[in-house]
Amino acid sequence: MSKEEPWVKAYLARFEGSEYGSDALGLFALGLRFGAEDLDTLASEVITGGGDDKKCDIVFIDRDEQRAVVCQCYLSEKTRASAPANKASDLNTAINWLLCASISSLPKELRPYAEELRDAIKSDEIRELFIWYTHNLPESSNCEKELKTVETSAATHVRELNGKENIRISASEVGSGTFKQWYEESQSPILVTDKFTVKCKEAMNVNGNAWRAIVTLLPGSFFYQLYQTYGTKLFSANVRDYLGSRASDSNINFAIKGTAERNSDNFWVFNNGITAIVNKGRIRKTRSGKELVLEGISIVNGAQTTGAIGSLDKAPAETLFVPARFIETESSDLVDDIIRFNNSQNKISASDFRSSDSIQRRLKSEFSVMRDVEYDGGRRGGASDAIRRRPSLLPSLTVGQALAAFHSDPVVAYNRKAQIWINDTLYSRYFHEKTTAAHIVFAYSLFKQVNLIKTTLKSKLKNAPSTLTDIERAQVDFFEQKGANFLLCCAIAECLETILGRRIPDRFSLQFKKKNTLRDAETHWSKILPIALPLSSHLNGGFAGNRITSERQQSAVASFKALFAAVAEPNRKTLSEFAQGVLSA
Incomplete structure (x- = not known):
């Protein structure tokens, strides 16, 4: 691919040197096509792990917008006339494993994705299924023919799952031509x-x-x-x-x-x-x-x-x-x-219509005087915003999720991220007069640090699985379950009285004493994660079918909390250092 192409420049500016490898092309496509914000958080959820991914590099499921994407990614280091057609046909393998193979026969890392996709199709929560062969070369007729076969196969499997024909299925190449078109569309x-x-x-x-x-x-x-x-x-x-x-x-x-x-x-x-x-x-x-x-x-x-x-x-x-x-x-x-x-009834921009309320205006004002931290005040950007690298930005949807997880609602954080902004009751639960910019940074930085660890472990599993220790393998198994990062954030937040060594009447009062940058805040949490992470397997009881459930969440968190209290004393020095930097009313 020519580095002079505008879309290539944008891609490299966003992902050059990232740990995502060829999967970055799939993330870039999701950002361009659907304006998916916070691509790093998205990566931790949609990139499958392990060397045996059955040709599924990315499985993206968006119940709010009723769409799913199964993606095979290929990045060529050389200029070629077209991408290998056999990799397009590999998507037949991916669809067969995801939609019709027995769950027990699937690799452990792929099971949660298959279970969630099947559940969403069966419950009629998907209206569009996109199957993408994503690469950086020109599209070709050979690949198109292979993908038509994939499309037909997928339609058969989907019909078997939900007994209807109301899901649009599209198998297509997302190559250099498509990237060029989508990028141009994002700019004008x-x-x-x-x-x-x-x-x-x-x-x-x-x-x-x-x-x-x-x-x-x-x-x-x-x-x-x-x-x-x-x-x-x-x-x-x-x-x-x-x-x-x-x-x-x-x-x-x-x-x-x-x-x-x-x-x-x-x-x-x-x-x-x-x-x-x-x-x-x-x-x-x-x-x-x-x-x-x-x-x-x-x-x-x-x-x-x-x-x-x-x-x-x-x-x-x-x-x-x-x-x-x-x-x-x-x-x-x-x-x-x-x-x-003109789209006031469109749920895709739900957060946009909170951006003018008094709470979001106040929060944006508070963020404006903070160093190296950006907040969009509840206003969501489009595709051009999604593909820009803005390390200091706190995207609205992710902020809502981080607050929900921190305040004991990890199931809401995982399953209802758009509803946090749409539903008045949910919105007022996390955004009210006691919600401050400093507290958002406190909760959001914990979520970001947990996600960083999750991404690092998944990358290690994919690129160097033999180097994983038994403890790291157990942590990977935990993170492969859907909603695991939110459950861990919730569990750590529940342990804060033990961590700080004092009673916390109102968790919304918590913030770091100094006016930290986002990176500084994440560094503070990095002191706590090595203590909490080895206990993560004790949260496995919070899942059913590899997905977090409200019925099991509380008992799992209670078990984690008791174990954390048991290991607190040997780690009191580290916990005290963290506590010294935390302010609470």
């Missing part, structure tokens, strides 16, 4: 830059201080043709693509198509319409009436409407009209806000 909100002219019945201009807009009513055939020509590129600035249509009464896209086909006269009164950003837009009078002239377009609200109309078997009736508004602005910040506020 408007990818469709062509010029369009369309007749309209009525239209009016509306102007603001930093924006200009046109409000109008357009024929559905215009949006049909747009989608037929450009597909999901139309939604480059949007936080969600068209989701597809299933024959379900509860599926809004199916309902939109039904209205378009059978009740076109009333479509515009039933539908909220479409909002798009454009590079330029103007109304032009002609002899026959008015027409709209647009340059560039990205639909920020109404992706489902556009996709439903655009996927009809034929262009809609002439009587179908869609209310629409087109906004032109030169302010990138305003574009971000337009996207956010």
Whole structure:
């Protein structure tokens, strides 16, 4: 791959010298395609361990967004015309092991991934399964043929698991061409830059201080043709693509198509319409009436409407009209806000809509005076933010998870990270008047230090398994269980009275005495982890089917807490050194 390519520069800036090896390509793809934030934390969860991974390098499961990705990664050090096709066919092996082999026959490191993926499919919590052959070479027809076979095989196995055909399965190459396209998409909100002219019945201009807009009513055939020509590129600035249509009464896209086909006269009164950003837009009078002239377009609200109309078997009736508004602005910040506020029902940006509340504003102000620590105040970035290396950033979703784990809710931290920001009860449990920036650093740095150890052990297992000691092997086995890092954080937090040698009336009051950088805070916790980590196997009772459960969590933590108290006295000097740096009300 040429180091002059913009996507390659971005990749190297983010991952050069990292411990992830070729798996970094898969992480980079997840960041670009889905805007997955905090890629280092993500790596600890999705990269499979051990030398016998059955061709599964990455298994990513996102129940919040109902998607999963199975990824085989290949990094070529030489320039070649294409990637080896046999590695594409290896994904057949990966899918067979993940979806249909008996759990007991799977390598220990792969079992949790297979169990969770199968459970998510069976419980109808996955609507998209992506199977990626990720590499840094040009895509080829040979690989495409192999992946079509993988796609067919996966569809058969998925049907056997949930008995339905409502999961979209896509097996594809993510090579240099795709990386180039995804990277370009991440850098620009408007990818469709062509010029369009369309007749309209009525239209009016509306102007603001930093924006200009046109409000109008357009024929559905215009949006049909747009989608037929450009597909999901139309939604480059949007936080969600068209989701597809299933024959379900509860599926809004199916309902939109039904209205378009059978009740076109009333479509515009039933539908909220479409909002798009454009590079330029103007109304032009002609002899026959008015027409709209647009340059560039990205639909920020109404992706489902556009996709439903655009996927009809034929262009809609002439009587179908869609209310629409087109906004032109030169302010990138305003574009971000337009996207956010036009998608207020979209759970993907749940944290965005906490960013303006008084607690997040106060926290952001407190963080602003801290050294080498960034906090986005609950506002989530896009793909371009996800792929940047920002070591001092505390991403919103991870902060919520760290607080939940620290305050005795590791199951919430693992299973409900988006709900922490969406659900008022959960949100107020962790973000309230007693939550301070200093306390967030205290809890978050523990989580980061635990994750660092987990990543280091998994890397050792994958690259030098023969060097693992028996104790390290037991620790690896613990961390391979889903939610293990959150459970360990919870257990250590429960031991803090023993560690500090004093009663803690309110755990939210805990912080480090000095105004530490994030790295300093992690270093403080590194004194505690060598004492706690050898006890981690005693938390194994907190899991069922290799996944953390609320029913078993409390007894496992209680057992860990008793054992920690037993080893505290021989380690009193180390614990006292840590305690001297901790402040509590």
